[in-house]
Every structure is written in structure tokens, then in C-alpha cells.
Amino acid sequence: MKRLATCLLTAGALALPMLASAHDYATGDLHIDHPWSRPTPPGVMMGAGYMVIRNEGHHDVTLVAAQSPRAGHVSIHQSRMEDGVMRMDAVDGGLVIPAGESVALKPHSYHLMLEQLDGQLTEGERIPLTLTFDGAPVLEVELAVDSLDGGTMDHSQMDHGNMDHDGMDSDQDAGAMQHHH
Template sequence: MSSTRFAALYAACLTPLCAIVFASDAIAHSYQVSGLAIGHPWSRETAPGQSVGGGFLTVTNRGKTDDRLIAVTSPVAAQVQLHTMTMDGGVMRMREVTGGLAVPAGGTLELKPGGYHIMFIGLKKSLKAGERVPATLTFQRAGTVQVAFAVQPATSTGPMEMPHAGH
């Protein structure tokens, strides 16, 4: 086999492997700040011209002191707010949360569709599946941490992760 043909075959075989490695890195991600673990920030893609988007993640407090998520900022939106969603007589109502969200010592705060979540308001561009949205989370005690929200398809209901083979 010629070296050119071998190189082409090698590249063709390697490409799917690389796609899997990069996809798992883009999808399954987490961050740390002090005793807090921030797991799998994600968002849904938005339609062209849509001015708002949602953000979701978990914060696990491995420390012995309560903390609070008090603010989120992102360069992709004019403003970012912490929100809650409730159903009232069959009507969905979203409201800004003032004073932040508690992250109890030894507990977990879950931001997910249908509950507490982050609202990116005044989007400067559409969020596209496969992209990452940079943001800064600010906690009352732990301080700030830079994260990136993995943008998933509009139909996503939770963070998409690759299977963890062998464990």
C-alpha cells in the first residue's frame, strides 16, 4: 500500500474517533470554585431573531457553609437573570428571583426546564447547537467562576452526555 493511500485510510479511520472525543468534551463538562461543583451547564438553541434563551446547570455544595448563586453575566445577552417558572391555572409564569438562589451546605441546587433557570435576555445573536455560551457565575461566598453553556438542540430536556463506558 502506498504511503499516500495509507495516510488517507488512517485519516478516515481517525476522524470518527476524534469526533467522539471532541463531542464528549463539548457535552460533558464541569467547573469548580471553592467547595462548589458546577455540573454540565447547557442551553437550547434559539430561533433566528429570538431575543431570550434559557440556561441550566447543577451546583453541588461540598462544603460545610451555605452559599448563594447571586448573579450571572454573559457577553451574548444584554442582561442575565435568575428565574423561576410556575404553572398557574394552566398558564406558565416566569418571574425573576431576587436575592439569589440558595446552595445549601452538602446540598445541590438544580436549574432545569420547568423550575429555576437562567434567562439570557436581549440575545445579541441566535444560540446555535454545538456552540458554547460563555458566562460568569457569581456566588455570595465562593466568588466568581467562568463557565460555558453547551448549546443543545431546541428539543433537549436535559444535559446530553456521552455514555461513561467502564464505570
């Protein structure tokens, strides 16, 4: 939550050039705050996409798909603890943003999974991402690659190295991972 507070503060202070890196987007009734990702280690073919999506309208909106020129496929996932093990599942039917509410895509929760990356995601990069909604126009955003937690919470290690991914063997090479799409 510290991160979100920082984003909101910087968004309110855009007049200051040093804070110009804060970024947010809008489409229809949706506001998307600070899309970001983490740097990936060499050889890891998957990365994550995080953001906060706020629906200021009177109708539910569903995030149904995402695409990036840097990834062969982008999935919508949810991580959760089950019997002490972090698991990750595809979100069937898309991610619903209820009317008047916000949904946070963040580590250990909902996230976008960038699969079959064309190379490492490196600190400071911006990764183009197209978001497709049911109930709002398509939106182009950029994920800011940022090593927020000093590497100790690295998505690709914690969420994928030690996790039962869709019931598959956790030793399986992340690059070879495929989902049931």
C-alpha cells in the first residue's frame, strides 16, 4: 500500500518535473494507475504486470485479454495460498472490475502473466501492453519496469519457482510452461 500512496501523491504533483515518471491512463469509466512490472532474471521467460484498475462507472467492466509485443502470450492470473503453497490459476472469463470499485493487480494476488518473453525485462524499461475490456474501449498502456522490493519478492522466483502452477510440476522450466488456453 505504500506504493499506491506514493503513486497518488506523485499524480497530484505533476507540475514537478522530477515526478513526471508517475503514469496513469483512462478508458471509458476506467482509470488505470501505475502499470508496472519487475525486472526478470536471465533465462526466465515469464514476467508479471501489475496495476490498479478503478471503475468509476455504473456498470461492471471486465478485463478480458491483454497483449504485448514483448510476450508471446499474456494471461490473467490469480495467486493464492492453498495449504501453505502459493498457487496460480488463470482467471476464467476475465477479471471483473465491479461498478464503483477498484481491483489491484499486485504481487500474490491478481496479475497479468507475460509468457514467452522475447528477452529480459530490465529496470527502467517501458513495456507496451494492450488491454481489452468488455464494457470499456481498448487501451494501450506501458508497464514501468521497477525492482520495487529489492529483489526479495521477485515474482518469477516466488510465484513461479516455488509454486504449483496450475497443478504442474514446480520443477518444470518456466519457459516451457503453457496454460490451458
